[in-house]
Amino acid sequence: MAKREIVKSDKDYDKLVKEASPNSPIVKNCIKAFIGGGIICCIGQFLMNVLSSYGLVTEERNMAVSVILIGIASLLTGLGWYSKIGRFAGAGSVVPITGFSNSVTAPAIEFKKEGFVMGLGAKIFTVAGPVILYGTLTSIFVGIVYYFVR
Amino acid sequence: MALKVGLTSLKFENGVNIKSVSSVAGTKEGEGPLKEYIDILVNDNLYGQKTWEKAETEFVKKAVETAAQKAALSLNNIDYILAGDLQNQSAASCFGVKDFKRPFFGLFGACSTFGEGLSLGAVLIDSGCGKNVMCEASSHFSAAEAQFRFPPELGNQRPQTSTWTVTGAGAAVLSDEGSEPKITGITTGKIVDLGITDANNMGAAMAPAAADVLLNHFKDFSAAPESYDRIFTGDLGSVGSKLLIELLREKGYDIQKQHRDCGMLIYDSDKQDTHAGGSGCACSAITFSMIYKRLLTGEYNKILFMPTGALMNPSSVAQGESILGICHIVMIERQV
Numbered sequence: 001m002a003k004r005e006i007v008k009s010d011k012d013y014d015k016l017v018k019e020a021s022p023n024s025p026i027v028k029n030c031i032k033a034f035i036g037g038g039i040i041c042c043i044g045q046f047l048m049n050v051l052s053s054y055g056l057v058t059e060e061r062n063m064a065v066s067v068i069l070i071g072i073a074s075l076l077t078g079l080g081w082y083s084k085i086g087r088f089a090g091a092g093s094v095v096p097i098t099g100f101s102n103s104v105t106a107p108a109i110e111f112k113k114e115g116f117v118m119g120l121g122a123k124i125f126t127v128a129g130p131v132i133l134y135g136t137l138t139s140i141f142v143g144i145v146y147y148f149v150r
Numbered sequence: 151m152a153l154k155v156g157l158t159s160l161k162f163e164n165g166v167n168i169k170s171v172s173s174v175a176g177t178k179e180g181e182g183p184l185k186e187y188i189d190i191l192v193n194d195n196l197y198g199q200k201t202w203e204k205a206e207t208e209f210v211k212k213a214v215e216t217a218a219q220k221a222a223l224s225l226n227n228i229d230y231i232l233a234g235d236l237q238n239q240s241a242a243s244c245f246g247v248k249d250f251k252r253p254f255f256g257l258f259g260a261c262s263t264f265g266e267g268l269s270l271g272a273v274l275i276d277s278g279c280g281k282n283v284m285c286e287a288s289s290h291f292s293a294a295e296a297q298f299r300f301p302p303e304l305g306n307q308r309p310q311t312s313t314w315t316v317t318g319a320g321a322a323v324l325s326d327e328g329s330e331p332k333i334t335g336i337t338t339g340k341i342v343d344l345g346i347t348d349a350n351n352m353g354a355a356m357a358p359a360a361a362d363v364l365l366n367h368f369k370d371f372s373a374a375p376e377s378y379d380r381i382f383t384g385d386l387g388s389v390g391s392k393l394l395i396e397l398l399r400e401k402g403y404d405i406q407k408q409h410r411d412c413g414m415l416i417y418d419s420d421k422q423d424t425h426a427g428g429s430g431c432a433c434s435a436i437t438f439s440m441i442y443k444r445l446l447t448g449e450y451n452k453i454l455f456m457p458t459g460a461l462m463n464p465s466s467v468a469q470g471e472s473i474l475g476i477c478h479i480v481m482i483e484r485q486v
Contacts, residue, residue, distance in 0.1 A: 006342070006344075006362055006397055006401075007397065007400070010344050010345040013344045013345070014345070016397075017346065017351070017354040017393065020354070020389050020392040020393050022310040022389070024307070024309060024310055029307070077305075080303060082305045083302065083303050083304060086304070086306055086307070087305065087308075087423070089305075093305055094305065099305065102304065105303070106300070106302070106303035106304040106305075107301045107304075110296050110301035110303065113200065113201045126301075127300060127301070
């Protein structure tokens with residue numbers, strides 16, 4: 001076999017690969033995520049304060065803030081800016097609701113080219129689908145636990 | 151006639167002439183260190199089309215036309231077109247060459263396709279089956295991202311070991327006459343599988359295949375690294391290059407002085423945020439323009455050109471199969 005001529009075993013090679021592969025700069029990425037995510041949350045808080053001053057009650061206000069953030073992120077995705085923000089902020093722009101919006105809009109833009117039904121329609125949740133499915137299942141599970149443990 | 155040398159190599163006694171070489175590339179490549187060697191720089195990765203896939207088709211067409219033009223040949227004089235790309239069922243190549251109405255062999259060798267094309271093209275010419283053969287390979291960053299990873303507009307960070315798929319196409323016309331640099335031998339790679347499953351570390355998956363074929367080449371031709379001015383791997387990137395050098399060092403060969411990687415030449419990884427380097431069929435195919443020019447000017451006399459490929463598809467990766475490596479060596483000499 002060809003591979004035995006190169007290294008003794010897959011394990012040996014794994015070790016070599018680990019040594020040769022640079023790690024992601026975790027500390028730097030964490031700081032950038034903190035800044036990026038922090039700014040997004042500050043914008044959310046700002047919107048909350050503004051909407052409160054217009055007299056919206058808590059529930060309406062929270063929903064309005066989500067809708068506005070989702071709308072802005074979707075627009076920025078369409079303009080090609082959110083991927084740049086994402087490259088800088090990483091988890092900071094993935095975790096907030098704006099990241100969810102991006103993960104739905106990005107496939108929508110890409111697969112619209114394959115038609116509205118089998119393209120956009122079928123593939124819009126290729127990235128967000130797992131979050132929706134397992135998020136829903138988890139909430140059902142937590143709901144059942146809450147019902148009995150309350 | 152071609153001579154079988156050793157177990158995996160062929161030697162072309164008279165050499166197969168590389169009559170012309172062309173390259174067409176996208177925006178990011180046009181901002182990179184190789185821009186002066188690229189024939190046509192397109193400042194629009196959609197190339198005036200509606201989709202990335204159609205854009206890649208345009209890159210293919212343009213590369214083929216330009217190579218024929220530079221060889222002063224009409225496309226009717228091309229006996230065969232050998233082409234491949236990364237799209238499902240090599241769609242970009244098929245659509246790209248259909249209007250030329252020439253006999254066509256579609257190739258798939260992942261990012262090693264250009265090496266596969268040059269190898270087979272040289273065999274066709276040397277065996278007298280054709281006077282002029284067109285070899286072409288292409289890739290497109292966004293088409294590859296959408297197919298293998300995520301839609302391009304998704305805002306995520308790429309790991310340090312990942313590479314950036316080159317957007318563009320490269321082509322070469324091989325001919326039975328002329329006094330340009332010649333293909334004097336090929337060593338055909340075997341599939342090597344060392345169990346790498348990380349699709350974001352393809353350099354690691356391909357390095358063993360490159361090491362294997364290079365060891366075979368040295369054996370078959372009784373050669374050593376010093377026999378060549380340069381040894382160009384396709385798209386190992388910084389991680390794969392490190393591994394290749396290490397694997398060969400263990401076998402007693404030091405190629406550090408001669409080795410260059412097309413993936414590390416095509417972008418400036420610090421300024422262009424490409425991490426480990428460039429990849430894709432077009433990576434080696436476009437860099438070949440630079441190599442060819444330096445052969446013409448006499449900067450190099452004898453080189454090895456060895457495009458590397460990671461063989462897999464999205465399903466095989468998702469199902470946990472390892473990523474297979476392959477690499478083909480094309481030996482090119484300025485004068486025979």
